[in-house]
Amino acid sequence: MTGARFVILLATFTCMAAAPAWSDELIETPVSLPVSIGGTTVRLEALVVKKSDAQGRLPIALITNGGAATATAGAGATTATYAHNARDMARRGWLAVVVIRRGFGNSEGPRPAPVACQATSFEAWASAAADDLQATLSAVSQRPDADASRMIVIGSETAGVAAVALSARNPRGLQGVVSISGGLQSESNCPMTDVLVDGYRTFGSTSRVPNLWIYSRSDKVFDPDLVNRLHTAFLDAGGDVKFVTFFHDGDVGTPVFSHATRAWYSQMDGFLRARNLPTWSIPDVKSVIDRLKIGDRIERENLQGSLLIYLSAPGEKAIAFSPTLQAAWIRPQNKVVAEPHLPVTYQTNSKSLDDARTGALAACQKAAQDCIIVMENFLWIGGER
Template sequence: MMVARLLALFAVIACCLAPLDPVQAQEPLRQEDTFLRIKVDRRDVRLEALIVRPETEQGRLPLALITHGKSSSSISMGDLRASSYATVARDFARRGWLAAVVMRRGFGQSDGPFPGSSSCEKLDLGQRFNTDADELEGALKALQLRDDVDPERAIAIGESAGGAAVLALAQRKPAGLRGVVNVAGGLNIENCVDKGQNALVDVVKTWQKPGAPPQLWIYARNDELFPPSLVDRMRAAALDGGGDVRFVDLAEIKPKGHLIFRHGQARFVWLREMDASLRAWKLPTWSPQRARELYAKLGLTTRAESFERYFAAPGEKAMALSPGRKQFHYWFGTTSLDRAKENALRDCAKTATDCVVAFENDRSVLPD
């Protein structure tokens, strides 16, 4: 089935329960608003950060470093907050990760100055992204010092300008970085489209280094800033430069293709693609095998693939089950857990009278 049809279908799809193994049963989550202290150009810099991790997990957790895109103005850059990305961070925490959203300099409550604007006359994307990579590398090292972080297992994820920034970080091959996820990555230079796009293609090629971490690229076909023709050039440049790139081409996303990072329906698709890469990189995520075991244990006989897809779905999410009819319904990506539960129970009650909430996000609420 085409991705576009899947996006429409799973907005209202029925489904059921999540795995019970420790990696999955991670609610509640612990959320921490904090600041990281790093060194940039031999000076102290403080970066706003949001840490989300599973509350009950013990020991050192793999680290997911998450970073943002570039706002359209200095005012909106200051208004952006790490908490704006809490939903994405929670999706990673539910997969067994310590997720850290980091605001680069000039954004949110991080130290300034604002990033300098690039002009056609003096266009140097290498220097621009090198500065971003300095900050991300400093944040990575600071987070790897935490007692609850495994310094040997880290990934970096970024959207838009942040997606390009994690590619710039990867070329440095920092210790412990096992992969990077570039979601709609790049930099749009206003009033400098052709030259800016050519510069972006050129700098992407220079970032490919032997032994660098593998890359997952995710773009929508209707990305208004980075259209398929540009993305194809960027990907060809990366591959020609020797990069290890897996590319995911999403169907058109409404209302805007560039906003797939936090878009609920788009996350339903790209999180599953990311899960596939995490498994290939031998990193934690939910277990399809455990999903199949639970499906059989519940005696379910239909929509097995839909059942498994719940585990990759973004939160806040909930599942309702009719024990008598062996039917399941779920909602995901809602603004609150209560809303997800209400919607799942409502849909289940359309065909059954014994519906109960089975899972709240990835935590079982069924009696033993």
């Protein structure tokens, strides 16, 4: 065994494909949400997700569609694309809402005007997108299960721009904005860089909402030079932003937001904890360790690091545990096996909870036959040991 003897096995991530079957601790409700924009009522395609045992008013996490800037190229946007993100937010304690902006998918309203490389064109697009988000938050706030004093907005690509634009309005109750690979391109392929930078400088001059921006250094669409200029312009103008970049394979940064990576979730969780907003906590990690009856200080520390990875990873996910392997593992003098196997394995980012269970058990059963599932997503189901 190596020095870090207890490292939870991370099964190979499985990309989302067909509509997943999720665990029954969630309630999902598709809605046609009536919102008022400029004195006109339109209905927007939306999906509301929350825990089935949730009580009282829940903070609102709004997720909106990214991709193409206009519906001409992006009319196929649907809430199903972002349902997995909503489930992950609901499990963290939020009233998660996916909304498709006007003119996209099944949402009513005019299509956004094509974006040209003039400041007025960008301003009009950003204003309309922010109108959609603000109107959605206003409508959702009227629900009896919604807490309008604690709201966040999450978006990637064009949706990230929309979220930052909304933060410039400082709507009451908006506690944070998360923008992943946020940016916008002109449909006429004219140079957009200076327009974007000037626009973000304007956003920063009024925004007082904490922002979290996450980018990939391998992104050739919103490359590091442009991203650094956006960051500097927003920050120098007075905006509040935590700026994170990391490496990612590929020519675009959009996979950072995909369901196949936990990187942005981990950053977001820290952002939420710093603002006392709902997500999993370090005491949650220690509770799992206690339930597994791990007493040795070093082994507890090793396990804590691995559980941080599991909890920040996307669902559906599950942990399997073997009492036999644990007995051999915590007692080096036990010669049941020449070198003790790890007693815990997990699988994350699966198509369904059944797949997560199967994957975690299969990895565990390579070394023992008494493997059981002890955790599903954030729920401990292993009983008291």
